[in-house]
Amino acid sequence: MTAIAAPYIELPAVEDNSIEWLQLRRQGIGGSEVSTLLGMQNPDWDDPYTIWLDKTGQTPLDLNPPSEAAFWGHVLEPVVRARAADILGVTISKPPMLRSVTHPFMQYSADGFMSDERLYEGKTANAFKASEWKGQIPTTPNCKSRPACSSLAKNRLLSPALIGGQKLELFEVDRDDRIITVILDTCEPFWVDNVLAGIAPPVGAGDASKDALKQLYGRKGGVRKLPVSEFEEIHARALAHAAAEKREKLAKQQAQNELRKLLAGKDALVGDDDKVWAALKNGVFASAKFRDKHPSFTTSSLSMLRNSLQAQLKAGVDAVQLFDSWAGALSLADYLVLPHSERVFAEVAAAGVPRIHFGVGTGELLARWGRQAPTSWVSTGDSARRRGWCRSG
Incomplete structure (x- = not known):
């Protein structure tokens, strides 16, 4: 002890x-x-x-x-x-x-x-x-x-x-x-x-x-030759786990299909205890497809956003802020709203007040955000501070 x-x-x-x-x-x-x-x-x-x-x-x-x-x-x-x-x-x-x-x-x-x-x-x-x-x-x-x-x-x-x-x-x-x-x-x-x-x-x-x-070994290419006894057991274990994973995946899919059959097209399965036991998940929102299919919605939404910021400026605010809290969940390639937010910031730039673009975990977007609002605060933490874009006062 x-x-x-x-x-x-x-x-x-x-x-x-x-x-x-x-x-x-x-x-x-x-x-x-x-x-x-x-x-x-x-x-x-x-x-x-x-x-x-x-x-x-x-x-x-x-x-x-x-x-x-x-x-x-x-x-x-x-x-x-x-x-x-x-x-x-x-x-x-x-x-x-x-x-x-x-x-x-x-x-x-x-x-x-x-x-x-x-x-x-x-x-x-x-x-x-x-x-x-x-x-x-x-x-x-x-x-x-x-x-x-x-x-x-x-x-x-x-x-x-x-x-x-x-x-x-x-x-x-x-x-x-x-x-x-x-x-x-x-x-x-x-x-x-x-x-x-x-x-x-x-x-x-x-x-x-x-x-x-x-990090330790990198990718060196070529072949490394070792005695089979050094890796045979590990290799067998990897194959066994891969096979077990495949069986578990199929078993899971079968159970899900059986529940889907019981749902019979409904959104949720409720027991006689009034508890929700299963429900269909919503699909992933396809932003690009939605934008192409409903261009007028994007235009009207931007118009409302622009009008709101303009109204705030006319009321004498000291700064305007655009919330895009979940932008950090997207890569720059998937961030389809970026050109529109840039346009909105450009249209209110003449007022001369700080323009704040708020986002969380948006380090990969800062280079573009910094150009659209170079005198504003950018609320993204360390990445913004390293680029000198996160300022107070």
Whole structure:
């Protein structure tokens, strides 16, 4: 049984997410990696193999801009910390990265130490995940926080969570040595037997390992010759899974056809319990076909939009905004409304007020959006900031 960790040391103070910080992070296992090693993380995001590649320096440091969610979590971190401190009447100080003395493979970037001796670990969550936070901390964030109690020898942890950007929930977590033991008994063998020994764990089943292997090996062409004994079992397993997948697909299709027969052309199948058991899905909206079939609808819609913006300008507004919230779901080639929105912005340009084109996840569209409204704000986060198009005031 692994002993429970106690004191810690402070590592050199460096800026979060800087190259120096990423290099320090490679020297141990952090809280965000614990849930992955416990098998609780989506393998499309991360897995033990990709963590091993990172810790052994076989992949480059991740210098890519953070995701939109990670960016806003970082921006809101001091806001949530200040609000929690105000509510509780305490002070909260943020230390540098910390390392356990007893288990030096365990590291932790603490969100804060509270003046009442509790550990502080702030969280943010979007509104769609609010139900997961109802009365409890979800499993993955909980696992990320638990190692802190071990590494820092803290008995209690406060974890405020800002839900949907407008509701702050306060959660308190007591130290649980049983959970800490499970974490340490998982992380120590990984660090000693895999990282320090240079022995790779098995590749993962998701996109994380697939993308890492592409980055590691690239596409070199040619042929690689190996003894059949090295891959025969893996090859047989791949064929067996492919055959099973085909059988499952056919079985699923048969069940769906049987339900379709019971629907007999109706939209939904309802049981005598008044519960909807099956329903026909709507097809994908074919925007190009609709536009070609109903050109007058596009024209009239643009006319209403243009008239609305013109009316706002006549009323003396300081700025106009065009909402295109789901544009980021389309590629530039599929974004058929772009010429029309460009025309609308061009027609209101003479008013001389800022023109705001709002969209989410629209990095691939920014080059065109920036040309249509070069003096406006473009609400798309990191991509806009990198291009200098996201400004205030």
